[in-house]
Amino acid sequence: MQMERHSPITPDVVAGLREILGADGIVSRPSELKVYECDGWTMEKSIPELLLRPRSTADVSAVLRILDRHGIAFVPRGAGTGLSGGCLPLDAPIMICTSRMNRILEIDLANRRIEVESGVVNLNVTNAVKAAGYFYAPDPSSQAACTIGGNIAENSGGPHTLKYGVTTNHVLGLELVLPDGEIVELGGPAEELCGYDLVGTVVGAEGTVGIVTRATLRLSRAPEAHCTMLAVFDEVAAATHAVSAVIAHGIIPGAIEMMDRLIIRAVEEAFAVGLPTDAGAVLIIELDGLAAGIEEHAVQVRELMRAGGAREVRLARDEHERTMLWKARKRAFGAVGRLAPNYATHDGVVPRTRLPEILERIVAISARHQLKIGNVFHAGDGNIHPIVLYDERDSDQVRRVIAAGHDILAACIELGGSLTGEHGIGVEKIHEMPMLFSPDDLLVMSELRRVFDPAERSNPNKVIPRPGGCVEVAMPRRQVAL
Numbered sequence: 392m393q394m395e396r397h398s399p400i401t402p403d404v405v406a407g408l409r410e411i412l413g414a415d416g417i418v419s420r421p422s423e424l425k426v427y428e429c430d431g432w433t434m435e436k437s438i439p440e441l442l443l444r445p446r447s448t449a450d451v452s453a454v455l456r457i458l459d460r461h462g463i464a465f466v467p468r469g470a471g472t473g474l475s476g477g478c479l480p481l482d483a484p485i486m487i488c489t490s491r492m493n494r495i496l497e498i499d500l501a502n503r504r505i506e507v508e509s510g511v512v513n514l515n516v517t518n519a520v521k522a523a524g525y526f527y528a529p530d531p532s533s534q535a536a537c538t539i540g541g542n543i544a545e546n547s548g549g550p551h552t553l554k555y556g557v558t559t560n561h562v563l564g565l566e567l568v569l570p571d572g573e574i575v576e577l578g579g580p581a582e583e584l585c586g587y588d589l590v591g592t593v594v595g596a597e598g599t600v601g602i603v604t605r606a607t608l609r610l611s612r613a614p615e616a617h618c619t620m621l622a623v624f625d626e627v628a629a630a631t632h633a634v635s636a637v638i639a640h641g642i643i644p645g646a647i648e649m650m651d652r653l654i655i656r657a658v659e660e661a662f663a664v665g666l667p668t669d670a671g672a673v674l675i676i677e678l679d680g681l682a683a684g685i686e687e688h689a690v691q692v693r694e695l696m697r698a699g700g701a702r703e704v705r706l707a708r709d710e711h712e713r714t715m716l717w718k719a720r721k722r723a724f725g726a727v728g729r730l731a732p733n734y735a736t737h738d739g740v741v742p743r744t745r746l747p748e749i750l751e752r753i754v755a756i757s758a759r760h761q762l763k764i765g766n767v768f769h770a771g772d773g774n775i776h777p778i779v780l781y782d783e784r785d786s787d788q789v790r791r792v793i794a795a796g797h798d799i800l801a802a803c804i805e806l807g808g809s810l811t812g813e814h815g816i817g818v819e820k821i822h823e824m825p826m827l828f829s830p831d832d833l834l835v836m837s838e839l840r841r842v843f844d845p846a847e848r849s850n851p852n853k854v855i856p857r858p859g860g861c862v863e864v865a866m867p868r869r870q871v872a873l
């Protein structure tokens with residue numbers, strides 16, 4: 392890949408940007424910019440030359456018009472919690488962060504929708520409508536920090552994706568500022584629209600088609616009842632078989648999440664929530680829906696767990712116990728921070744029934760590369776998140792982590808799965824795209840992207856490898872200890 396295809400920033404450009412955003416809308420001090428050198432994928436780092444903090448769609452549009460005139464590339468950023476290096480600036484000197492575009496614009500409960508700016512934090516959407524008995528279904532474990540714009544770009548999921556779907560199932564309409572500054576409205580407040588699904592094109596495009604500035608989101612009615620349980624297994628394989636047994640039985644829980652021993656111990660050490668540290672794996676299963684019938688389903692799930700080898704099935708007796716179980720799951724990534732100086736969270740998908748095989752493969756990959764790997768993931772969706780522990784100061788370990796990640800994704804594809812369940816391609820998996828897609832597939836994706844962004848200035852060097860190979864992209868950016 393040729394880097395530096397786009398133009399550098401000039402003093403004229405900075406003056407123009409300052410006029411639009413004011414002095415407090417531009418960050419240029421190297422010490423402050425360092426904060427933005429990576430997202431949650433910390434293997435690779437690259438510092439932007441300028442960080443812009445617009446307050447409105449008009450600001451974004453005016454900024455992009457200037458950048459368009461000067462041929463300067465940019466990278467959109469929400470909260471920087473991405474796990475595939477999506478907001479890493481590569482040949483894009485300017486980062487545009489939506490954190491000040493954080494207003495909830497309209498709540499329309501009668502039509503079950505809400506309109507928000509793209510910098511609104513995911514959890515704040517639910518918080519805004521909770522008292523009225525509604526919630527916003529996509530609930531990434533990072534929901535207390537990540538933004539709706541980031542969720543849209545990554546088509547994020549969460550524990551409750553199994554029953555409720557991912558972000559794309561909950562976005563009705565979007566306001567997008569194209570890389571030349573034009574503001575376009577896609578979709579709309581109505582539930583069904585005819586014509587090509589342009590909203591669906593933008594969701595999951597990882598910021599390569601412009602900057603999403605507003606979104607109309609679908610709200611869901613909060614379930615009347617929940618029943619949350621913890622099933623404890625001695626073996627990971629038994630737990631994964633039990634997951635398929637529940638779905639095959641015709642019950643779709645709100646969520647089925649799994650943690651293996653390494654993760655259970657880390658969570659327990661960090662938060663002491665009462666998880667059994669001698670277990671091989673635990674499943675958190677949440678049933679939700681109408682109160683009538685939920686207990687009957689709970690009994691059936693309990694029986695299926697027992698039949699599948701669970702040595703214990705604990706029911707959360709009240710809201711406090713339920714909250715504790717979800718805290719354990721949602722804080723798992725944080726707890727892993729105690730186990731090693733660094734960790735890389737991978738993300739792949741396999742058909743649910745192939746979970747036992749992929750987990751066996753991960754054990755073999757862990758042994759082959761002599762790396763510790765823990766697993767905490769959305770088991771109901773077959774969406775795995777192997778967490779590889781390492782120390783970034785050791786270049787040999789870093790090489791092995793990259794090789795292990797590649798092997799895990801190759802195994803996912805071999806088992807009929809895909810490269811990402813929810814964390815996106817970013818820079819992390821750009822090299823792996825040709826394992827899943829033919830050159831023609833990739834060409835079509837590039838052409839689609841160029842409809843929105845002809846000069847490829849919005850988040851360049853992400854998602855789609857360029858013809859002729861994408862290997863060189865690793866060279867100009869700083870990759871830890873390589």
Ligand SMILES: Cc1cc2nc3c(=O)[nH]c(=O)nc-3n(C[C@H](O)[C@H](O)[C@H](O)COP(=O)(O)OP(=O)(O)OC[C@H]3O[C@@H](n4cnc5c(N)ncnc54)[C@H](O)[C@@H]3O)c2cc1C
Binds near residue numbers: 473533536549603
């Ligand atoms: C502890 C932890 C747990 C997580 N759990 C989950 C989980 O359960 N499910 C899940 O799906 N993900 C999860 N993630 C990953 C991450 O939180 C999601 O990908 C999230 O959607 C990123 O949002 P963000 O605002 O941080 O986006 P960023 O990281 O800032 O950006 C992500 C991508 O979106 C683009 N982007 C951001 N804002 C815009 C915009 N307004 N317009 C256009 N493009 C934009 C960026 O260019 C980048 O490519 C987790 C991450 C962490 C650290």
